[in-house]
Amino acid sequence: xxxxxxxxxxxxxxxxxxxxxxxxxxxxxxxxxxxxxxxxxxxxxxxxxxxxxxxxxxxxxxxxxxxxxxxxxxxxxxxxxxxxxxxxxxxxxxxxxxxxxxxxxxxxx
Amino acid sequence: xxxxxxxxxxxxxxxxxxxxxxxxxxxxxxxxxxxxxxxxxxxxxxxxxxxxxxxxxxxxxxxxxxxxxxxxxxxxxxxxxxxxxxxxxxxxxxxxxxxxxxxxxxxxxxxxxxx
Numbered sequence: 261x262x263x264x265x266x267x268x269x270x271x272x273x274x275x276x277x278x279x280x281x282x283x284x285x286x287x288x289x290x291x292x293x294x295x296x297x298x299x300x301x302x303x304x305x306x307x308x309x310x311x312x313x314x315x316x317x318x319x320x321x322x323x324x325x326x327x328x329x330x331x332x333x334x335x336x337x338x339x340x341x342x343x344x345x346x347x348x349x350x351x352x353x354x355x356x357x358x359x360x361x362x363x364x365x366x367x368x369x
Numbered sequence: 370x371x372x373x374x375x376x377x378x379x380x381x382x383x384x385x386x387x388x389x390x391x392x393x394x395x396x397x398x399x400x401x402x403x404x405x406x407x408x409x410x411x412x413x414x415x416x417x418x419x420x421x422x423x424x425x426x427x428x429x430x431x432x433x434x435x436x437x438x439x440x441x442x443x444x445x446x447x448x449x450x451x452x453x454x455x456x457x458x459x460x461x462x463x464x465x466x467x468x469x470x471x472x473x474x475x476x477x478x479x480x481x482x483x484x
Binding site: 291293301302303304305308348350352356357358359360361362364 | 403405410411412413414415418462464471472473474475476477478
């Protein structure tokens with residue numbers, strides 16, 4: 261079964277609101293990666309986290325890797341319509357990249 | 370960044386026919402490539418790992434005789450869907466690792482429709 265779960269499955273927000281997606285793995289991960297897939301497009305790499313408790317920021321996006329290296333989160337501050345898409349976390353289990361179930365974000369202007 | 374191309378981007382075929390999808394790394398060499406399948410509004414499911422110079426490694430539940438993978442060179446992997454059925458209709462995406470991280474570069478995908 262699916263080893264990497266994400267919640268929520270869908271999120272609809274008003275432009276300017278914040279958004280968070282949570283990623284949970286059934287196993288400890290050596291690293292966690294985040295990808296964004298626009299509607300009709302292919303996944304595009306956003307970031308990789310390696311260290312326990314690591315936090316990285318990319319402009320309005322904040323990524324966090326849990327202390328136990330089994331969970332992660334992506335937080336978007338003040339969403340914009342360009343943030344629309346599906347956000348996937350992915351981790352090597354053990355040496356193959358397994359994708360999470362994804363969270364589809366819709367932003368209304 | 371590294372570029373991965375796929376061809377064709379879209380293909381429609383009749384049931385029972387075979388379709389070949391090409392995945393190329395354009396500006397780097399890839400000894401390993403990955404093939405994923407994505408159904409509408411679902412996640413990417415790893416089908417197989419393509420290895421240059423050796424047999425592909427298939428994930429559980431993926432029929433190796435139906436999804437033929439050939440990693441002909443360090444820049445080309447092909448996926449052939451044999452005897453296609455309507456349930457094979459899906460979005461097929463390849464990827465290749467590039468750089469010093471485990472980051473994957475994805476091709477643009479191939480949308481297969483079997484009628």
